[in-house]
Amino acid sequence: MPVFDQQETRKPPVSQIGAVVWLKTNLFSSWINSILTFASLYLLYIMIPPLLNWMIFDASFSFGTVNFFGFEIKFSEEMATNDNCGRVGACWPYIYEKLYMYTYGFYPRTETWRPNTVFVLTGLLFVIIPLVKNYKYKNRVTLSLIIFYPLISYVLIAGGFGILAPVPTDQWGGLLLTLIIASVGIIVSFPIGVLLALGRQSNLRIIKLFSTLFIEFIRAVPLITILFMASFVLPLFLESGNYFDKLLRALIGIALFQAAYFAEVVRGGLQAIPRGQYEAADAIGLSYFQKNVLIILPQALKISIPNIVGSSISLFKDTTLVLIIGLFDMLAMVNLTSNDPYWLGREPEGFVFVTMVMWAILYTMSRYSRKLELRFNTENKN
Template sequence: MAIYEKIAAKPAPLSTKGPIHWIRENLFPSPLSSILTLMSLYFLYLVLPPLLNWMIFDATWTGTKEEITNHGARWIFIIEKFNQFIYGFYPEEFYWRPNLVLFIFTVYVFAFKYIDTLKMKIFIIATFPVIAFILISGGLGLEHVETEKWGGLLLTIIVASVGIIASFPIGILFALGRQSKMPIIKTISVMYIEFIRGVPLITLLFMSSVILPLFFPEGMDFNKLLRALIGITLFQAAYIAEVIRGGLQAIPKGQYEASDAMGLSYWQSMGLIILPQALKISIPNIVGSFIALFKDTTLILIIGLFDILAMVTLTNSDTNWLGFETEGYVFVTMIYWAICFSMSKYAKSIEDRFNTNHK
């Protein structure tokens, strides 16, 4: 008879692993948490069924306005005005251009995540706006489309993308300038950052639309979209500068001393050692600023540009489709949430990929 008998492996008790353990640890860890969990479940019980009935089960998806008989969401309005929500007044025969830009952007997003070369990353970031404007506005033999016809989600993405891409390098320079030991450069950087952060974006949009043309030479003029892009870029650069500065301050002093000991110049030290670490640390705050900028693009309505939110009011001015504001705002809300959530998850995946912490 063997002294030791082989014991079959048994699964861990449900009290230490599995869904029951997760529920106990996260939903009912204490009496107060249990009360809050039950209150939340009751709130969802009151809210979710009517919401689902309105949005899905009792909604109207097909037919005409006159055929609506139920009290659910009237999504036929969104279906009827879908192209206007997405493209604005962009000519229908040229829809393939923004669609191609979206495809290129998607490829860039997946490629950017897996490219380790800094030069290639910079090339991708700098190239995309050029390609987008050539295709959408008309270039290289394509028929020109005035920016006044751009609108909807197309305009929202363009304004947000250009603002994000253009403000990022400017913000880095101002962050470095604010930490510079040169008094003039530091003073200029501090004055710029504090002035821009002290005024709302709507003020800068008015200034870029009304005051900026006064500084142009006689006979020179920029359209409204370009003025808005300048104002948004200057505004966002100040916030990015502060985010990057926070990352730079989080770098241990020993990293600066190590780069000096290696005989690296200032720009070599920043480009190869300091900035990569500061940017990695600042990813969550950078993404937060970009998400805020994406939502702030709705303010371009005040200078006569119609983004996707402005299209709700504009499409409801159609006498054949009056009274559909609720469906329009719900549709726009879902689009904003989907894009902002995707930006957050994409940034989290980048953060995890470049995470070098040893656990």
């Protein structure tokens, strides 16, 4: 009786694995591909090293002594000035000195803890909401957060209550203002958007007509015209005719603008709900209000979540436009700080810094939206 020895598993052939094979199949599979690879490498060569040199190797990091949460970190004897900062590389001490302006604008330096508390609260919000996901009263918790979080944030930032000294809105600026405009824009415009979407899908002719007109009009014109409208014309529509707070005017414009876009996103969700759901809701005798709140909207909003996030990303990008009507968001701070006579000719550093911050925020949001899209995409893939 023949006996078979258990042989060791053979290694895969060298011609099919390994770095060389990977290079060959992915980069040098044909002569055209080889040319493309070398062209790309050349492109990287002419772009990346100069950029790194400017940003890191030739750049100045002489921040002086930095107080980082109570730890003293010593970068250099004293902070660089514009003259000894060098012109070959970036001058990051400039950014360090103007960091306050980029973050808070003209917010009083003694009151920084207030926006900071709001930042921490916002961070906590993102921790709390996933935590209470399985809690019995999660709806109540979420609802109270939706009501109290903006209220507390407003009280803290604007002040004027008790010991909190009032801070007028023209002192708000920088990243703080960008975040305020984006979050207020999203929170205020969303309910309006849902109502407009329902209006556009309604059987009632006149309501449908008005909703459609509003949505199509807003979507056809650029945001700038809306902001100019809100800034110059809106006060004239009111009885007093006074020019009220500039930020509030901008917020009204942005909220109306964004509502039209949210409306279209939600309408997409509404149209994706099978007719049977509407008919079933009618059949069990639900009213219009009950039908939408209990049956249709929960489903429609759920499938439009990825697009809602996508639309919010656009809104975040659009907040930079407020600099045109004279609000000092983070981008406006670049122009403003570059006028400092002690730091002349430092626009590139400002632009690169703001670009990095904006990009980091937007990239995180877009990754998140992609993740949601994958999670909600229950369609079968082949």
